[in-house]
Amino acid sequence: MRGFHQGRRCPASSSVRMKGRYAMTWMEAYPAHRQPDMEQIGRYIASPCWQQLLAWLEDTFHISPRIEYSRCSMQGGWNVKYKKGSRAVCTLYPEEGYFICMVSVGAKEAPEAELALNGCTAYVRQLYQDTAPFNGGRWMMIEVRDGDVLEDVKELIGIRMRKKRSV
Numbered sequence: 001m002r003g004f005h006q007g008r009r010c011p012a013s014s015s016v017r018m019k020g021r022y023a024m025t026w027m028e029a030y031p032a033h034r035q036p037d038m039e040q041i042g043r044y045i046a047s048p049c050w051q052q053l054l055a056w057l058e059d060t061f062h063i064s065p066r067i068e069y070s071r072c073s074m075q076g077g078w079n080v081k082y083k084k085g086s087r088a089v090c091t092l093y094p095e096e097g098y099f100i101c102m103v104s105v106g107a108k109e110a111p112e113a114e115l116a117l118n119g120c121t122a123y124v125r126q127l128y129q130d131t132a133p134f135n136g137g138r139w140m141m142i143e144v145r146d147g148d149v150l151e152d153v154k155e156l157i158g159i160r161m162r163k164k165r166s167v
Contacts (some may be wrong), residue, residue: 026094027077032069036078041067045099049150053092054152057082061089061161075100075141090157098145104135105157112159122150134147 026044027068030036042050057063065080075093093100105113105128116124124142131138144150 001134011129030078032071035067035069038065038067038080041078041080041094044096045094046096047098047144049144049147050099052147053144053153055152057089057157060158063089067090075102084161089161090153093141095143098143101142101144101153102139103142103153103160104137104139105160109159110138112162113156116155116159120152120155121148123149124156 029044030040036040036044038054054065057065061082061084063084064084065082067078068081069078070076078094080092080094082091088104091102093102113128117128120128124140127140127142128138131140140156142153142156144153
């Protein structure tokens with residue numbers, strides 16, 4: 001039985017995407033001295049899930065993206081951050097054909113998130129189990145490749161943001 005989504009898929013992109021159209025990695029295409037804009041990031045990712053998440057974040061939380069460069073060894077390069085005040089909402093990392101969404105599930109959100117996981121994809125449930133707690137939370141790096149995982153990401157972000165408002 002599925003929870004809050006029923007086999008949702010991101011609709012096909014209206015643009016034609018050529019397989020392997022980028023001969024370079026993200027960091028090679030956009031090194032530290034060459035900041036991409038949101039349009040270039042979207043073209044590189046070439047997934048309708050990308051635009052759906054951006055629209056949802058902006059409409060739901062009234063926040064705008066910030067493009068930042070990270071030298072982090074785990075997922076370096078240009079990324080897109082969303083913050084509400086000083087609170088991190090999520091960080092998005094471009095990949096060719098998909099993107100990674102980092103969502104932190106803190107100790108306060110964990111009980112609600114663990115209940116919500118029953119309605120999540122097997123992939124996200126397993127990722128949660130495999131992500132060790134760090135500094136009081138689980139920093140989940142979720143590969144968003146389809147609409148089901150996109151819905152899981154939105155649910156986890158929603159839980160994260162609701163906890164802040166209810167405190």
